[in-house]
Amino acid sequence: MQALLSKIFEDVKPLMGKGKVADYIPALASVDPNQFGIAIFSNEGDLYQIGDADTPFSIQSISKVFSLTLAMKHYGKDMWQRVGREPSGLPFNSLVQLEYEHGIPRNPFINAGALVISDMNQSRFASPHYAMSEFVRRISGNPEIKTDLQVADSEYEFRHRNAAMAYLMKSNGNFENEVEDVLKSYFANCALRMSCVDLAKAFNFLANKGYCTISQEQVISEEEARQVNALMATSGMYDEAGHFAFQVGLPGKSGVGGGIVAIVPGRFSICVWSPALNKVGNSCAGVAALESMSKHIGWSVY
Numbered sequence: 094m095q096a097l098l099s100k101i102f103e104d105v106k107p108l109m110g111k112g113k114v115a116d117y118i119p120a121l122a123s124v125d126p127n128q129f130g131i132a133i134f135s136n137e138g139d140l141y142q143i144g145d146a147d148t149p150f151s152i153q154s155i156s157k158v159f160s161l162t163l164a165m166k167h168y169g170k171d172m173w174q175r176v177g178r179e180p181s182g183l184p185f186n187s188l189v190q191l192e193y194e195h196g197i198p199r200n201p202f203i204n205a206g207a208l209v210i211s212d213m214n215q216s217r218f219a220s221p222h223y224a225m226s227e228f229v230r231r232i233s234g235n236p237e238i239k240t241d242l243q244v245a246d247s248e249y250e251f252r253h254r255n256a257a258m259a260y261l262m263k264s265n266g267n268f269e270n271e272v273e274d275v276l277k278s279y280f281a282n283c284a285l286r287m288s289c290v291d292l293a294k295a296f297n298f299l300a301n302k303g304y305c306t307i308s309q310e311q312v313i314s315e316e317e318a319r320q321v322n323a324l325m326a327t328s329g330m331y332d333e334a335g336h337f338a339f340q341v342g343l344p345g346k347s348g349v350g351g352g353i354v355a356i357v358p359g360r361f362s363i364c365v366w367s368p369a370l371n372k373v374g375n376s377c378a379g380v381a382a383l384e385s386m387s388k389h390i391g392w393s394v395y
């Protein structure tokens with residue numbers, strides 16, 4: 094496995110820095126695009142890593158999977174009245190569909206959907222970001238995970254699009270709490286800094302029927318873990334979900350920090366990271382690395 098990882102890393106390295114670092118969040122614009130890491134964690138607890146796999150980065154939309162998991166633990170099936178389970182086929186921060194569809198977002202992984210999920214967590218926890226931080230530290234086994242307050246503040250300062258979505262949903266009766274409070278929790282969650290190794294470990298419960306071997310807890314049920322994987326497969330890569338399913342064939346979730354997490358059910362959790370993004374906001378080198386991995390190992394779930 095380590096030899097294969099080295100080969101994939103060398104093959105894909107030339108793509109490092111190709112694309113554009115997210116700059117609509119000004120605090121992210123200064124990240125060095127020439128970084129690239131891969132980590133793979135097996136259900137048996139073996140870790141394989143290469144490149145900048147220990148460097149923490151802004152997890153951004155990857156946090157949407159953790160928020161969904163926390164909400165599922167509490168709300169179970171009831172939550173699906175407020176958020177759908179269909180791919181949107183539109184950019185992650187699109188507003189148009191939301192008005193046509195009466196303030197019910199298509200899925201939990203576009204921004205509007207993640208804001209509804211954050212609203213649910215806001216109703217449930219006294220301090221939703223504290224609950225989230227504690228959760229990711231526990232399931233990754235890394236008590237040092239921190240929030241980048243500069244990124245969180247920068248997102249809040251430039252919050253207008255996300256705020257517009259949240260207020261639209263509020264006008265449709267699909268938002269319980271104060272919009273500004275929920276936005277702050279949502280941005281703080283996006284601003285968590287984790288490395289490829291942290292994320293590969295933290296996501297292992299999705300490869301392992303909902304069970305986390307690090308914290309030794311059943312995070313969610315086996316059925317729920319399957320459902321989260323299905324949502325990642327259909328909606329985890331925004332309007333590139335079809336291409337990703339076609340080329341990689343694994344449930345995946347990306348973030349504009351350049352990270353992508355992928356799940357090989359029953360076997361491995363993977364995280365790749367390189368900050369330069371393609372047009373839809375997915376890491377260029379990251380997508381290429383997962384394509385190469387899937388081709389070499391034949392891991393597709395299809």
Ligand SMILES: NC(=O)CC[C@H](N)C(=O)O
Nearest residue numbers: 153154185204283348349
């Ligand atoms: N795709 C992403 O990673 C987007 C997350 C970012 N925090 C936003 O709300 O715009």
